Each structure stands twice: as structure tokens, then as C-alpha cells.
Amino acid sequence: MSLNKKDLFKRIPKVDELLKGERFKRLLKAHTRHTLVEAVRTVLAELREKIDALEPAAVSLDWFTPEAIFLHVEMELSRRAAYHFRRVINATGVVIHTNLGRSLLAGPVLEHMVRVAESYSNLEYDLTEGKRGIRYVHAKRLLCDLTGAEEALVVNNNAGAVLIALNSLAAGKEAVVSRGELVEIGGSFRIPDVMAWSGAVLREVGTTNKTHLFDYERAIGENTGLLLKVHTSNFRLIGFVEQVPGAAVSDLAHRNGLPAMEDLGSGNFIDFRTLGLPSEPTVQEALKQGMDVVTFSGDKLLGGPQAGVILGKKKYIEPIQKNPLNRALRIDKLTLAGLEATLRFYEDPVEAVRQIPTLRMITQSPENLKRKARSLRRRLARDVTEGFQFAVVPSTSRVGGGALPEEALPTYCVAVTPTKLSETELEKHLREADPPVIARVEEGRVLLDVRTLLAKDSADLIRVFSEISHAS
Numbered sequence: 100m101s102l103n104k105k106d107l108f109k110r111i112p113k114v115d116e117l118l119k120g121e122r123f124k125r126l127l128k129a130h131t132r133h134t135l136v137e138a139v140r141t142v143l144a145e146l147r148e149k150i151d152a153l154e155p156a157a158v159s160l161d162w163f164t165p166e167a168i169f170l171h172v173e174m175e176l177s178r179r180a181a182y183h184f185r186r187v188i189n190a191t192g193v194v195i196h197t198n199l200g201r202s203l204l205a206g207p208v209l210e211h212m213v214r215v216a217e218s219y220s221n222l223e224y225d226l227t228e229g230k231r232g233i234r235y236v237h238a239k240r241l242l243c244d245l246t247g248a249e250e251a252l253v254v255n256n257n258a259g260a261v262l263i264a265l266n267s268l269a270a271g272k273e274a275v276v277s278r279g280e281l282v283e284i285g286g287s288f289r290i291p292d293v294m295a296w297s298g299a300v301l302r303e304v305g306t307t308n309k310t311h312l313f314d315y316e317r318a319i320g321e322n323t324g325l326l327l328k329v330h331t332s333n334f335r336l337i338g339f340v341e342q343v344p345g346a347a348v349s350d351l352a353h354r355n356g357l358p359a360m361e362d363l364g365s366g367n368f369i370d371f372r373t374l375g376l377p378s379e380p381t382v383q384e385a386l387k388q389g390m391d392v393v394t395f396s397g398d399k400l401l402g403g404p405q406a407g408v409i410l411g412k413k414k415y416i417e418p419i420q421k422n423p424l425n426r427a428l429r430i431d432k433l434t435l436a437g438l439e440a441t442l443r444f445y446e447d448p449v450e451a452v453r454q455i456p457t458l459r460m461i462t463q464s465p466e467n468l469k470r471k472a473r474s475l476r477r478r479l480a481r482d483v484t485e486g487f488q489f490a491v492v493p494s495t496s497r498v499g500g501g502a503l504p505e506e507a508l509p510t511y512c513v514a515v516t517p518t519k520l521s522e523t524e525l526e527k528h529l530r531e532a533d534p535p536v537i538a539r540v541e542e543g544r545v546l547l548d549v550r551t552l553l554a555k556d557s558a559d560l561i562r563v564f565s566e567i568s569h570a571s
């Protein structure tokens with residue numbers, strides 16, 4: 100008997116009929132009728148989609164039985180009971196992975212956040228004076244001490260920091276930027292667009308590959324508001340190129356009575372060269388070069404919670420703090436607690452690298468990574484005996500977050516070659532596992548980069564691979 104699609108659709112059971120079954124009635128003890136009906140509808144909709152997508156001959160009538168549907172409804176109910184926003188295992192090796200939550204917070208940072216969240220706090224209360232205080236003071240002293248800045252302000256994220264700084268200092272005036280620095284960072288953050296929203300008028304100078312000091316000089320006039328430099332983050336100009344150093348730009352600004360601002364993107368406090376890594380501009384350097392306002396993210400190389408940090412001269416930070424936009428971009432109390440706790444590690448840079456997960460992951464030695472990969476491979480091979488071959492292979496990982504974009508960090512991966520599945524099927528099974536495992540597919544295998552794996556991930560990985568091995 101050959102059924103066409105129409106016949107198949109007709110065979111899909113009705114919701115009411117299904118719910119009369121004993122099995123389904125039992126589910127009503129643990130779930131409301133509404134939840135159960137929604138779950139059944141979802142499962143039937145999926146069945147409909149499957150019939151639609153397949154040749155009728157590829158559709159099995161076993162899928163239509165109340166037993167089969169019941170199993171899917173149970174799975175759907177447990178999916179609905181689980182958190183939608185949850186932990187995943189990052190096996191990509193990209194440390195500051197924007198889609199996977201960027202920086203992880205250190206244990207002591209979380210403890211401080213919990214302490215502040217579960218009690219009342221002095222968020223906006225001055226304990227010395229016994230009256231209303233301001234929330235920005237909590238991170239201010241550390242930020243200024245660590246960087247040499249005169250004043251500090253923190254907002255919701257760095258996009259907000261750039262927006263409010265430009266709006267406060269250059270609305271209705273021209274902000275002068277090199278054409279080589281008019282970048283798009285991703286997630287729709289484009290310097291020209293942010294500039295437009297801030298009310299500042301973009302004044303592009305130079306060419307795509309070369310900008311000289313005289314380009315800035317010629318652009319300065321009656322209506323200039325500030326000179327802006329932007330870290331090109333995820334992109335590098337190479338070859339016949341030239342940009343004007345920050346010190347020369349800020350010097351020119353000051354000679355004309357203007358502020359100079361730099362958006363550092365992934366601002367960091369530690370000179371990466373001292374860690375055997377290529378140089379990334381530090382926040383301290385930008386300030387030393389005479390930048391009046393410097394902005395950067397809290398959750399990129401700094402390794403803290405999502406925040407936008409604005410540092411610089413009091414004269415320019417004060418109008419930013421008073422801008423009504425500041426209320427709209429206000430940093431929340433948990434973030435402030437997390438930021439202060441993260442910043443405290445930087446009082447001792449060795450401690451910062453040891454404690455802050457982002458820095459620890461970036462600076463792991465290849466020997467250490469090799470040891471980690473070998474240990475994971477050994478455990479996987481011992482406990483998952485069927486369906487996969489595991490091998491340790493050298494590879495490269497990336498920092499992410501627009502930092503060190505050219506740099507491939509040497510790493511080691513456990514390469515998984517599936518024997519019963521395709522590598523893309525395996526990738527999908529991993530992604531749909533609990534916890535989901537996000538991994539790279541490369542040349543017929545799935546790579547698990549140990550750089551971004553946490554200690555607690557190994558046991559879960561072994562369980563997930565065992566489950567996939569039994570199911571396939």
C-alpha cells in the first residue's frame with residue numbers, strides 16, 4: 100500500500116483522542132491540562148513538518164502510534180521544564196565567544212555578587228555621610244588606581260559607553276575619525292551608525308589604508324567636537340598602511356583645545372608581551388598617550404561581567420555622568436559587584452592571570468593543554484567503547500572578542516571520528532545533548548578544543564558521548 104502525503108496527514112491523531120488514553124491521563128497528575136495540550140500540539144506539529152519534508156515512502160507509520168507520540172510528549176514536557184537559558188560546554192576553543200556568553204566569572208566574584216544580591220546594600224547610600232550616594236563610586240577608586248585615570252564611570256556595555264561619550268562631548272559637532280578605523284565589530288555595532296545615533300557628525304579623514312596627522316589637522320575647524328580613535332578589533336590592516344599613533348592625535352587635539360577619545364574595544368590592563376603573547380594596547384597606555392576619554396568592555400579581555408567602562412579626565416567624564424542617557428544605560432547592581440570583585444584581582448597581575456578565567460584560558464601553555472587533551476582522550480576511550488575513535492591532535496584556538504584577531508594560539512584537541520554517524524550528525528547530537536556541547540567540525544571529525552573546557556566538563560562529555568553511542 101502506498102500512501103500519499105494527504106493520507107499521511109489524515110493519520111495524525113487528534114489531540115482530544117490522544118488525551119483520552121490512560122498514559123496521557125497519568126501525565127495530568129504532574130502537569131496542567133494547558134501545558135499537556137501545548138506539548139501534544141508541539142509534537143504533532145513536528146510530525147506534520149516531518150511528513151512535509153520527507154518523501155511519503157520515507158515516513159514510518161510507527162511514528163503515528165500513541166506510544167511513539169507519548170514518548171515525544173514526555174520529552175517535550177521535560178524540555179519545557181528545563182531552563183531555556185542554560186549552561187553549555189564550550190569546546191570551540193574561542194575564549195571570548197560572544198554567542199556563548201563571553202567571559203566566565205571567577206568563583207570569588209560570584210560569591211560577592213550573591214552576597215550583594217541576597218542582602219540590602221549600599222548601592223546608592225553613602226555610609227560615611229548617612230545619606231544618598233552614587234552607584235558609580237563603587238568601582239571608581241580601583242579603576243583610577245589601576246589605570247592612573249582621573250575619573251571613571253561605568254555603563255551597561257561598551258556600545259553604550261561609546262554612544263554616551265560621543266553624545267555628551269560631540270552632539271551637533273564633528274567627530275574626526277580615520278577611514279581606516281570606521282569598523283563594524285559584529286552584532287551590528289558599526290562606528291558610523293553609533294556616531295549617527297549619538298548626534299555627532301562623522302568627519303572621515305585619510306584613506307582606507309593610510310591616514311596622516313595632516314589629515315586630522317586639515318579637518319579641524321569651527322565645528323569640531325573631538326578627535327576619535329577606534330581599535331579595529333576583529334580586523335587588521337596590513338601592507339602599505341599607516342595610522343596616526345594615539346599620542347600624536349591627542350597632542351593635536353589639545354593644541355586645538357579639543358578632547359581626544361579612544362574606543363579600545365577589548366580593553367586590558369596587563370601587557371600581553373609579559374605573558375609571551377603578542378601586544379594588545381593597554382588601557383594605561385592609551386591614557387598615557389594623552390587620551391582624555393577611553394572606553395572598553397568589561398567582559399572581553401578584562402574578564403569581568405558585561406559593562407562599558409569610561410575612564411579619563413574629570414572635565415570630560417562629568418558631563419557624561421550628568422547626561423540623561425546615563426540613566427537609560429545604567430549599570431545594574433549585580434554587574435557593579437562583579438566588576439569591583441574582578442578589578443580587585445588586578446591589584447596583583449599574577450593573581451589576575453591565575454584567577455580570571457578568560458586570562459587563565461588564554462595563557463595556558465601548550466604542554467598543559469596537551470596533558471589535558473591526553474587525559475580527556477584516555478577517559479573517553481575507556482568509557483565510550485563503541486561508535487567513536489578518539490585521538491589527540493594539535494590545532495589552534497582564538498581569543499575572540501576582537502582581541503588578537505590575527506593570533507592563532509597553539510592548542511590541543513581531542514578529535515572524535517564517528518564510526519556510525521556523519522560528523523555533522525554528531526555535531527547536531529552534541530548540540531542537542533544535556534548540557535549542550537558546542538564543537539568545531541573539521542575534515543570528517545569533531546574537534547574538542549580543551550582550552551575552553553572546564554574541569555567539571557569532562558564527566559559530562561563522557562556521559563554525553565556514552566548516550567549518543569547507545570542511541571545510534
Ligand SMILES: *Cc1c(COP(=O)(O)O)cnc(C)c1O
Pocket residue numbers: 256257258259261284288329330331332333362363364365395396397406407500501
Ligand atoms: C566589542 C567592541 C565594542 C562593543 O562593546 P560591547 O561591550 O559589546 O558593547 C565597541 N567597540 C569596539 C572597538 C569593540 O571591539
